[in-house]
Amino acid sequence: QxxxxxxxGPLSVPEGAIASLNCTYSDRVSQSxxxxxxxxxxxxxxxxxxxxxGDKEDxxxxxxxxKASQYVSLLIRDSQPSDSATYLCAVNRGSQGNLIFGKxxxxxxxx
Amino acid sequence: xxxxxxxxxxxITKTGKRIMLECSQTKGHDRMYWYRQDPxxxxxxxxxxFDVKDINKGEISDGYSVSRQAQAKFSLxxxxxxxxxxxxxxxxxxxxxxxxxxxxxxxxxxxxVL
Numbered sequence: 001q002x003x004x005x006x007x008x009g010p011l012s013v014p015e016g017a018i019a020s021l022n023c024t025y026s027d028r029v030s031q032s033x034x035x036x037x038x039x040x041x042x043x044x045x046x047x048x049x050x051x052x053x054g055d056k057e058d059x060x061x062x063x064x065x066x067k068a069s070q071y072v073s074l075l076i077r078d079s080q081p082s083d084s085a086t087y088l089c090a091v092n093r094g095s096q097g098n099l100i101f102g103k104x105x106x107x108x109x110x111x
Numbered sequence: 112x113x114x115x116x117x118x119x120x121x122x123i124t125k126t127g128k129r130i131m132l133e134c135s136q137t138k139g140h141d142r143m144y145w146y147r148q149d150p151x152x153x154x155x156x157x158x159x160x161f162d163v164k165d166i167n168k169g170e171i172s173d174g175y176s177v178s179r180q181a182q183a184k185f186s187l188x189x190x191x192x193x194x195x196x197x198x199x200x201x202x203x204x205x206x207x208x209x210x211x212x213x214x215x216x217x218x219x220x221x222x223x224v225l
Contacts, residue, residue: 042218098156101154
């Protein structure tokens with residue numbers, strides 16, 4: 001089983017809708033979880049981090065973590081065409097803090 | 112100018128050639144990383160270094176070597192390139208005193224091995 005799994009998509013949503021991106025992980029001792037956004041031809045950039053169960057909101061973005069289910073999600077409210085990108089889920093691995101990345105979900109927001 | 116600079120940005124080479132990808136950073140971070148990104152496989156860690164005297168293998172280090180010449184410089188070498196090393200390579204840095212898990216990536220080096 002891949003350590004961090006994401007649906008590769010593409011996920012297509014209309015402008016103004018909520019986009020829901022999902023990620024599961026296999027290592028139960030994982031402590032830190034991250035969402036990176038990568039525009040086509042560009043490098044990844046961190047947009048959200050979450051460390052404890054529940055929701056964490058930052059503007060139009062909400063990260064949700066359920067450690068019992070080993071599940072982390074990213075909700076994007078009022079999706080905009082500028083949100084069209086690949087979203088990478090990453091999980092902290094071990095005490096050294098190296099990240100394990102999922103393959104990414106490609107999101108397309110249609111005007 | 113970019114805080115994390117990679118050279119070259121694009122390189123086409125032939126099987127068996129030695130290739131070096133260079134990374135320099137002005138962020139003052141101690142930790143540096145090399146990742147490769149392949150379509151459908153995501154980002155995979157090749158090597159990482161937590162300071163000048165510390166070099167560690169990542170999940171896919173076979174066929175690669177690295178050199179940490181200074182705090183700001185971290186180079187990746189392919190001693191004898193092969194076609195399945197064709198990929199997009201990213202250098203990244205992090206600050207252990209900063210946000211946990213925040214990596215700062217360079218713009219990437221696209222390598223094609225014929």
